[in-house]
Amino acid sequence: MTENIAALTRSLVAVNSVNGSDGGERGISFFIEEYFKSLPYFKAHPGHLFAQDLPNDSLGRRNVFALVNGGNAADGRTVILHAHMDTVDVEDYGPLKPCAFSCDALREKLLGMKDALNDDMRKDLESGEWMFGRGSGDMKSGLAAFMTITAELSEKADSLGVNLLFMSNPVEENLHTGVMASLSVIRELKEKGYQFLFAVNSDCVTPLYPGDTTRYMYLGSIGKLLPCFYLLGEGDGAGRGAARLVKEVSLNPKYCDGDGSEKTMPPSVLKLRYEGSGAFVYFNYMVMQKNTDEVLTQMKEAAAIAMPEACVYEFGEVMALAKEKLGEQIESDLFREASAHALSGTDKREAGLSLVKRAVEAAGIAPPAAVAFFAAPYCPHNTLDPEAENEAGLKAALEGVLKETEAKTGEHFRILKYFACLTDSSYLKLDDSEKAVTALKNNFPGMAQIYNVPLDTIRALNIPAINIGVFMKEPHQWTERVYTPFSFGVLPEIVKKLIEAYEEKRVNA
């Protein structure tokens, strides 16, 4: 199996599936489909292999599903294995860009320049135990592992004690519209009697500090908000305000959230644009427990630090002022504009900004001013609930498998509550309170039209979503690399053992 996963990872890396590229993600969906088509189980059950076109997606991207019905699966008991198929772009490779999609060619190039590499990278390169290339770790190796596991288990479908739903989704690296669309398929399957016990993702796991070789397993996902700012200034006030805001917020641990000993990474600036009299800035902001309204208050305070001369508003306040002046008409005007943006495929952050500008104008707000609001994406946070019997059971089952694996392999494992990077697993379970969701909706211009997260479906499905990931270093950097002995050898055994635990009905679910 190890060699199969390694070879499949190389092949998947070779298919350019850069997020948002023309034909990339669509192309790899056919590659994945073809892989399953060649397997005896899917030749015999062609209807169990299917793709779903993403609604209103200008790039024609598709989710791919491969369903294996276990001959001994009672009560529709089903495990989901899911992995994203897209990668980030390859600009960071610079002169190495031509080799970014070839694991072997890139390795050769790196060997030729090893003196220019840092010690850790050079050591990994020379060990021969790491595979390089765009997506090698994030997460074509995880995708390859799950494709291979599904293929192997499909060979013994008749005796399998659970059903298996393999799913691969595009658009993970930005908007998560792939996994969101997949929820309607999962809901339909549920209506047909499939009972989803839990979902496993294999998104990439990285060391938490230099030299760290612990293999982390995650019981849930961190959440994400995208707090945005529209700054209006006199002279170059908006530009200087934007610069001060970036200095105040970006990478500042003051804005970390936490749950017990687990903490989020601090916010990172993802957009900085100033020209003329206005600036647009937004940050990636991760949450474990913090409510949306708390984040908004904190962000308004940051804006006040950055532009002490400005009046600071949240979008809901701007709308209230606009309605005072223009009545309810402004709301329907913005609704129409948001719908037009959604149809035309305007960048979702830019669409939000456009609505904010219109509301600011309607409210008669003059510079200097700052408006804080939210834009897409919004990733819900979730983790296993120790009070829920099935979720506590899943944790216990995983602990059992890891204990056994630790004794056999000498690997050291640690279970954490939240996968600290953004992941599609966010959209399978929702722990946000109704109050937090309301605060989000009130300050997210055009949310219903621009980024309609199926919150009710997520809450209704409530699928425990864990991450058993490949071990890699430096995702999204040209030094991205995956550790093959664990990722291709040990990880698949852990996943199979966990599935087996449920097959044998050792776990209450």
Added chain:
Amino acid sequence: MSERHVYYPAYYVKGTAAHVGQCFEGYDASLLASMLALAVTGKAPEPGCTPAKLLKLCDLKPFYNVQTAIDAYALFEYESTEGPERVLGAIKEIANGCRAEMDACLNERYREFCALTDVDYMPIKTNTALLDAGVLEGSEDGAGKSFSMEEIRALFEKSGILMPAVVSYYELRKKGGEDADD
């Protein structure tokens, strides 16, 4: 009083992109560009001159994703009685100060994050090149010519430099059909 000239100096900042979940592994071009913007503006470079004005401050991300900006740039209107070489020299000197500020900021925030997460702090080593357009072009005269940001970006990519860098240059600006810094 000496004649005052208006210049349009700019910085092209090349960082290292990182996933937002590993943000301390990168070198955020937007953060450094913000430091540069604040360091250049807000005060007059010389007595009698108007304070330098920030005209543009942008990352160069082509679309949204969860990577920090790999490059960014800042453009200024800069009044001075000095000649173009000395002004570019002053601009480079500011970049030198901001390089140190960036290093200190990254390490201070990382140390604080390590304390919060109970992880041993190991200093982040940054190694940022300071260049001017002349060095990139191989002409040894960075002050005698203006460039568009796109030209500087292309020259930087061609240079094969992988480390973070700040390139100081004069922006090519058209005003009434002529280069503004002519």
